[in-house]
Amino acid sequence: GENVEQHPSTLSVQEGDSAVIKCTYSDSASNYFPWYKQELGKRPQLIIDIRSNVGEKKDQRIAVTLNKTAKHFSLHITETQPEDSAVYFCAASNSDYKLSFGAGTTVTVRA
Amino acid sequence: DADVTQTPRNRITKTGKRIMLECSQTKGHDRMYWYRQDPGLGLRLIYYSFDVKDINKGEISDGYSVSRQAQAKFSLSLESAIPNQTALYFCATRDSTNNEQFFGPGTRLTVL
Numbered sequence: 461g462e463n464v465e466q467h468p469s470t471l472s473v474q475e476g477d478s479a480v481i482k483c484t485y486s487d488s489a490s491n492y493f494p495w496y497k498q499e500l501g502k503r504p505q506l507i508i509d510i511r512s513n514v515g516e517k518k519d520q521r522i523a524v525t526l527n528k529t530a531k532h533f534s535l536h537i538t539e540t541q542p543e544d545s546a547v548y549f550c551a552a553s554n555s556d557y558k559l560s561f562g563a564g565t566t567v568t569v570r571a
Numbered sequence: 572d573a574d575v576t577q578t579p580r581n582r583i584t585k586t587g588k589r590i591m592l593e594c595s596q597t598k599g600h601d602r603m604y605w606y607r608q609d610p611g612l613g614l615r616l617i618y619y620s621f622d623v624k625d626i627n628k629g630e631i632s633d634g635y636s637v638s639r640q641a642q643a644k645f646s647l648s649l650e651s652a653i654p655n656q657t658a659l660y661f662c663a664t665r666d667s668t669n670n671e672q673f674f675g676p677g678t679r680l681t682v683l
Contacts, residue, residue, distance in 0.1 A: 461630065466613075469611070492670045494670075494671070494672070496674075502676075503661065503674040503675060503676050503677055504614070504661070504674050505674075506671055506672065506673075509670075509671070549613060549614065553670065557602060557619075557621070557665060557667075557670070558604075558616060558619065558629070559604075559614075559616075559672060560616075561613040561614040561615075562613055563611055563612060563613040564611075564613050
């Protein structure tokens with residue numbers, strides 16, 4: 461099955477700086493890569509996703525890049541704000557419609 | 572708004588008890604999933620269903636069972652709860668047109 465590894469497990473950044481979270485996956489057939497944000501006590505919410513036919517996708521301050529050859533993808537958050545503090549999960553899925561999740565990254569934005 | 576809901580939101584039970592967690596959705600999605608979340612382990616798939624009466628095991632199905640009697644409902648049962656099943660449980664649905672997955676609010680289960 462698919463194995464997704466996520467780094468770092470914790471990340472502390474100064475407000476206004478950028479944050480980068482990296483994930484690797486094992487199944488070369490995976491073709492869908494979503495990122496979820498989970499605030500304390502809340503459900504995971506989809507913030508951005510990328511499919512295997514593109515290399516980069518942006519939505520305001522967040523962007524995701526995908527390197528299919530190396531089997532890794534990354535989340536970039538620019539101009540971080542206190543409300544970006546949360547746990548972020550990457551995931552990967554192939555055509556079997558099951559998502560395999562990374563272990564999560566706890567992001568803390570320092571004011 | 573179409574949503575995914577879970578009941579109960581919190582439950583404390585004792586070892587050996589039978590527990591059922593309920594999930595309902597108004598999104599009209601065929602695909603439904605049950606996950607458990609433990610600190611540092613992310614979300615692990617317990618069971619999933621692509622249609623009524625369709626049941627598939629996930630990576631950690633031992634000790635759990637599910638039932639999908641209607642498109643909108645997917646229930647998770649612990650036949651004889653044990654302390655290491657203490658966790659946060661999430662139900663999710665998936666949109667088959669774009670693969671987006673939506674989570675319920677979660678059920679915090681404590682087994683004493």
